[in-house]
Amino acid sequence: MAREGARELNDPPPDYNPRWGGGSRTERFTSSVGQWLGVVDRNEGGWDQVGTMPRSSRSGYYELTGNPSDSEGEVTERQSRARRTLRYVRGKLSRQQQREEAMSTLPTFRPWFTVLISVVTIGLFIAVCITDGIAPISFTPKQHYGLVEDFNGQQVPVTREDTANFFIGPSGSDLIHHGAKFSPCMRSDSRLDLAIQQCKNEEILYKCCQSTNDYCGMMPSDRCSNDSIVGGLTACENPPSGRCQNGISIRPCCLGSTGQCVLTTRQNCSFYDGVWHGDKLLCHHTILDCLRGVCELTWSSSTFSGSNPNQWYRLIIAVFMYNGVIQLVILLAIQLYFCYKIERRIGWLRIFLIYMISGVGGYLTSCIFDPDTVGTGPCGALYGLLGVQLVELVQSWKYINHPFLELIKLLINVIVLLVIGLLPYIDNFANIGGFVFGVLSSFIFVPYISIGKWDRITKLCLISIALPTIVILYLFGFIVFFNIQDGDFCSWCHYLNCIPITDNFCDGFDLSSFYQQSPS
Known part of the structure; x- marks a missing residue:
């Protein structure tokens, strides 16, 4: 009823x-x-x-x-x-x-990793600045003017442009000397062999010429008068009697900031802050020495092999380096905020694994898409932490107050870091790669609240997919980077890393000119 x-x-x-x-x-x-x-x-x-x-x-x-x-x-x-x-x-x-x-x-952990990683990176940045100093603070290269003697002993005006760093930090070459990501130092590159061969083909036509003050040097024949040509390479190595009495004044010079080789006088090489090789006559004999001068690490006693570069560990070192005070302040603040929150929930070991998998995986991605660009900073690792935040947000969507607001805040952080990645020395490809590896790593290492059988099955499925995916991506990345070496498959990719706001804004940061040897 x-x-x-x-x-x-x-x-x-x-x-x-x-x-x-x-x-x-x-x-x-x-x-x-x-x-x-x-x-x-x-x-x-x-x-x-x-x-x-x-x-x-x-x-x-x-x-x-x-x-x-x-x-x-x-x-x-x-x-x-x-x-x-x-x-x-x-x-x-x-x-x-x-x-x-x-x-x-759930237990609450102490943020040991957050404190340690922050102290280590700050200390490393201070040590680099003390050792090598601060580059000119500007958006454009700083110009220096001077007078040097040319081949004939006459004083000529010259101009040198020093690469600036508006982040208030070391120069690009100094960062490479301390372990920044730079692929020519990490693998044997087929383009290097091509550059040596091209340089050799040009220098075959060079002649040994004598100056008015009885100095000699190898140079293009169109720069020598007929009566000043002594002969070919052997004539400069063993000058005939009465010729080149003052010695050889034109020799290879490796320019310190780019590693490019030019034929010039010792005085001119010194003005350009280069390394003059007094025991060689041509650049195709010197290119490997130029690469060695760029890649040798300040803190390592081991000798760099120019013919077999193998500094793969730059993928790890670059994660802990900063290119300047501005980048340090911005990224360290973001790191402290996200690292602290996540480590309090999952502990130091889990966040360490996520941080390193994302950071190294991000730079591996960068080496594939834009191999010749210098890269520093933990941007890939920080994007990995953003990936963790996104996964946690999606998994707990129904149990969070104002989830859309949390999603908007997360997207704002993503956009800010992408914009920062358009500046020199900061790598957007590392950001993108780090985000992917961070999402995959979070499925494996972040604790998941399982209520019932289906939650446990879901967690096991995610782990079984994410773990082999990370392994496959790493293997594929190493194979492409070290063996396939197709650095030109994406001709516009470098614009995602540095937008040339001014004519010289990205100069000195992209060292692809290293392979374009142009003896002069």
Whole structure:
């Protein structure tokens, strides 16, 4: 028999009734939904009044009340719908309550890794600045003017442009000497062999010429008068009697900031802050020495092999380096914020693994898409932490207050770092690669609250997909970088790393000119 005053399905549910007494939030809300649907509990003593049911009876058998005019079939259908709704609400609230209780029991870790990584990177940056000093602070190269003697002993004006660093930090060549990402120092490059061969083909036509002050040197024949040509290469190596009495004044010079080789005088080479090779005559004999001068590490006693570069560990060292005070302040603030939050939840070991997998994977991505650009900073690792935040946000979407607001805040951080990545020395390809590896790593290392069998199955599936994907991506990246070496497949990719706001804004940061040897 239907009770008088039963509620319709489209009526709004009532607020919590304090007369229900104790019980869990799930039980109280279930009873509220039961009152809204017109459900009463049938016990051995008959029908209880809704709102005054004893706690022991709230999990019993519920029956839907209806209007006196309802047929038996309509009442049965309403009962079935009500029971399904109650089971759904009770199950959903129970899972949420279990998840909240599980979250409240998770341990809180001390941020040891966050403190250590911050101290190490700050100390490393200070050491580099003390050792090599600060580059000119400007958006354009700083110009120096001077007078040097040319081949014939005459004073000629020359201009040198020093690469600036508006981040307030060391120069690009100094960063390379301390371990910045720079692929020519990390692998044997087929383009280097091509550059040597091209240089050799040009220098075959060079002649040994004598200056007016009886100096000699190898140079293009069109720069020598007929009476000043002594002969070919052997004539400069062993000058005939009465020729080149003052010696050889034109020899290879490796320009310190780019590694490019030019044929010039010792005085001119010194003005350009280069390395003059007094034991060689031509550049194609010197290119490997120029590469050695660029890649040798200040803090390492091992000799760099120009013919077999193998400094793969730059993928790791570059993660801990900063190119200037501005980058240090910005990225360190972002790192402290995200690292601290995440490490407090997952501990130092998990965040260390995520940080390194993302940072190294990011620079490996950069080496493939833009191999000749100098890269420093933990941008890839920080993007990996943003990937962790995104995964946690998606997984906990239903249990977070204002999830869209959290998503907007996360996207703002992503956009800010991408904009910063358009500046010199900061690598957007490392950002993108680090984000991908961070998302995959979070599925493996970030604890996941499992409520029930399906949650555990989901977690195991994600791990079984993410772990082999990371391994495959690393293997594929190393194979492409070290063996395939197709650095020209993306001719416009460098614009994602540095946009030339001014004519010289990106000069000196992209060292692709190293392979374009132009003896002069």
